[in-house]
Structures are given as C-alpha cells and as structure tokens.
Amino acid sequence: MYAKCGSIEDAGKVLKEMPSRDVVSWTAMICGQVQCREGQKALELFQQMQQEGMRPNSVTFVGALNACTSVLALEEGRCVPQQIIQHGLESDVFVESSLVDMYAKCGSLEDAWSVFNKMPARNVITWTTMILGHMQCGQGQKALGLFQEMKQEGVDPNSVTFKGVLNACATVLALEEGRCVHQELVQSGLELDVFVGSSLVDMYAKCGSMDNAWRVFNKMPFRNVVTWSTILGGRAIHGHGREYGHGNALETTCGSMNGFAWHLQNSW
Known part of the structure; x- marks a missing residue:
C-alpha cells in the first residue's frame, strides 16, 4: 500500500521492522522502488533479498528487469538470465517478455533477438516490445516487418502495438x-x-x-x-x-x- 501510494520511505520502514519477510514482501518493495523511479535501489534490494536466502519468483524477476530498464543497466540485466534459468523460469512468457523489453530499451537488439527467437510462445506484449525496440533504435522498416510477422502468427495487436x-x-x-x-x-x-x-x-x-x-x-x-x-x-x-x-x-x-x-x- 505504501509503495503504490508513493510513500516508499514508509514502505521501507515496515519492511525493515518485519520479523519475517517472504518473497511477496521483497517483491512488493522492489516493484515499489521501480514505480517511484528508484531503479538502482530496486536492484540493490534484489541483491540483498538473495543474499538473505530468499528465492525470487517470476514477479520478482519482472520487477528486477524493469529496474534494469529504468536505469539502462544493461550489464546488470545480462546477469539476470542465468538466475532465471537456475530458478526454472526460462519458459515464463512474462519474464521472457520483460527480458526482451530490457534488452531492446537498453539498445541491445541482438540480445533481444536472441531471447525472442528462443521463446516457445510469444504474446502481444513480446511482439509489441520488439516493434517498439526497433523503433527506438531507428529501424522503422524492420518494425513494420515485425508487425506483419506478428499477425501471420495469429497474434492480435493492441492499442500500444x-x-x-x-x-x-x-x-x-x-x-x-x-x-x-x-x-x-x-x-x-x-x-x-x-x-x-x-x-x-x-x-x-x-x-x-x-x-x-x-x-x-x-x-x-x-x-x-x-x-x-x-x-x-x-x-x-x-x-x-x-x-x-x-x-x-x-x-x-x-x-x-x-x-x-x-x-x-x-x-x-
């Protein structure tokens, strides 16, 4: 509640005072930091969480990848895929879509393509992320080609697409x-x-x-x-x-x- 209402300091106090913190508590704090544009602090919390022996879930990884995206932390983002594999989440479409988004927004389209091509299933978010990533990198014609491929695979565009x-x-x-x-x-x-x-x-x-x-x-x-x-x-x-x-x-x-x-x- 504190994090989503923008009072990240109060959220941090509650987290610190909790005698027991589970993955939900940590993830809420990480996502709250991202929402409050404190991406670097979110990444520090992600590391601290694991140092305390807490196992991240798919939502935690999405939050951590969004944190990397917000501060354009490409090198930190490149360390996340190995952890995703270790936790058996490499087939999670939301985690993989966030990974594609992070690479694309950090300007590494080659890495984005590497993840995109290995995905067993791609939803509208994944396709849209790739389209926007190519736009950001000045490849408008390639973005139009991706749009056609997306429709050929039977994925319906949304308003963002x-x-x-x-x-x-x-x-x-x-x-x-x-x-x-x-x-x-x-x-x-x-x-x-x-x-x-x-x-x-x-x-x-x-x-x-x-x-x-x-x-x-x-x-x-x-x-x-x-x-x-x-x-x-x-x-x-x-x-x-x-x-x-x-x-x-x-x-x-x-x-x-x-x-x-x-x-x-x-x-x-």
Whole structure:
C-alpha cells in the first residue's frame, strides 16, 4: 500500500521492522522502488533479498528487469538470465517478455533477438516490445516487418502495438502501410482511442496527407494536448499556418485549444 501510494520511505520502514519477510514482501518493495523511479535501489534490494536466502519468483524477476530498464543497466540485466534459468523460469512468457523489453530499451537488439527467437510462445506484449525496440533504435522498416510477422502468427495487436506501428509508418513515410493500419483500426474498434487517434493524425501529417489527418482529427470524440499539437505542427509544416479551405484554421484551432485549456484548468 505504501509503495503504490508513493510513500516508499514508509514502505521501507515496515519492511525493515518485519520479523519475517517472504518473497511477496521483497517483491512488493522492489516493484515499489521501480514505480517511484528508484531503479538502482530496486536492484540493490534484489541483491540483498538473495543474499538473505530468499528465492525470487517470476514477479520478482519482472520487477528486477524493469529496474534494469529504468536505469539502462544493461550489464546488470545480462546477469539476470542465468538466475532465471537456475530458478526454472526460462519458459515464463512474462519474464521472457520483460527480458526482451530490457534488452531492446537498453539498445541491445541482438540480445533481444536472441531471447525472442528462443521463446516457445510469444504474446502481444513480446511482439509489441520488439516493434517498439526497433523503433527506438531507428529501424522503422524492420518494425513494420515485425508487425506483419506478428499477425501471420495469429497474434492480435493492441492499442500500444498500433501506436508503435503508426509511429514506424510516420518515421519511414510509409503512407500506404499507414492507410492499411488505419483500416485495421476501424475493424478493431480502436480508431477512436485518443492515443491511437493522435498517432494516426501524426502519421498522416508527417506523410503529407493533411486531408486524412484533418478527417481523423475531426472524428475523434476526445482530443488531448498531443492531438492538438500534432495537428498544429502538421498544418504549419505543410504551409497551412493561416488558412485551410474556408476560413482561418489557425484561429479556429487555437480557439478550440483555448477552450480545451480552460476546461482542463477548471476541471482541476
């Protein structure tokens, strides 16, 4: 409770005062440290836990790997797989997905591929992690290829997957692939998700299709600051800083932005 509420100091006091600490107590503290952006302390706790003879479980390893990811501790992360094997958890899809995520976010795609290729089962989280990892490393075309492989294996994308793929399309200016993704979004019912919708607007804008960007923008039932910034930036880049069609779009958009800001301020 203390950890999840952000009071990591109180959580530490309770853990220290406990006469007996089990794997659940240690894991809660490790995950709490990660949540509070104290990844290095989480790794120290992971080591201390094992020094006291406590055996980690799958959730502990996920927490430790997330800690490595948060502080980009690639070398510490490379020591974890051996421990995972020793504890017989090398086939756990969540542990392995976290391992892939750690390697990808730390910039070691080769290690990420090594784990990914050995996995007996890969879920949407694993595939999405690989797609986002390639995006982070500037390999947008490879990310699009992974998206196609994922679907061929019968794994359905989620909103995070679609967001990553749309960003890949925007990066490599793959307008036709982006349009195909848009069709899939309509079929999946995720087109109106505010985060996916913002990525869709961004993709169309960066690929030079402002008509489609505007069409998606106008259909969105809710638009956040990212959506507004995307449409403003896209219109400015493509020479529509003043007008679009009939009337002054910049004034219209800024007027709507002011309304959005007023609503946000007063909702607090």
